Amino acid sequence: MSQHKVVLLLGSNMGDQKKNIDTALDKINEVCLILKKSKYLTSDPVEFASSNIFCNIASIISTHLSPIQLLDYVKKIEIEMGRTTDSTISKVYTDRIIDIDIVKYGELKFTSERLKIPHEKHLFEREFSKILLEDLIKNNK
Template sequence: MSQHTAVLLLGSNIGDTKNNIDEALEAISQGNIILKKSEYLISEPVEFVSSNIFCNIATIIQTHLSPVQLLDYVKKIEISMGRKNDSSVTKIYTNRVIDIDIVKFNELKFSSERLEIPHKRHLYEREFSKFLLKDII
């Protein structure tokens, strides 16, 4: 079974946001290895208006899953934690208990309806993402 390196970005702006991220990281670590984590970062919502601020973190993991399998895995975590709307489907950003994005996967370039790797907005456009990612990649 081959191992892959993936960079994930997690965010939460509902409830105990730091605890939500820690719970998601614990779920991610079941079957994957967390190699590195950034510091937590508090940031304003991006691309939608909300009075709830975000707690965010970036992490590098080692996984045996393919990109699509990893996407399915993190989407199951989001749903199990109470996420109701998937902005990648609805194209509408809302408050969320947890959001887990795949930013990079090895050096792969991949695009489908459900997944784009690398995640260009996180790598090049969103300031909070660039700040978190510069710490770990």
């Protein structure tokens, strides 16, 4: 079983946001190895209106899971933690207890109905994502 380096982005804008992120990271660490974490960053909601600001973090993990297995696993974590809507299905962004996005999976380019790797919005469009990803790279040297 080969290991893959994957970049995840986690965010929360409900309840104790840092605790939500840390809980999700603990659950991820049960199956994958967390190699590195960025700093926490707060940001305004993107692509929807809310009075709740987000707390976000980026992480590099090592996993033997395939992209779809990893997606299934992080979606399971989101549901276990109380997330009730999935924006990839509903096409509507809402407040969320936890959001876990697969940003990069090694150098893989992959597209399906449920998943697109790399996650281009996080890599090129969303300012908070670019800051977190740069922090990961900067602290990786």
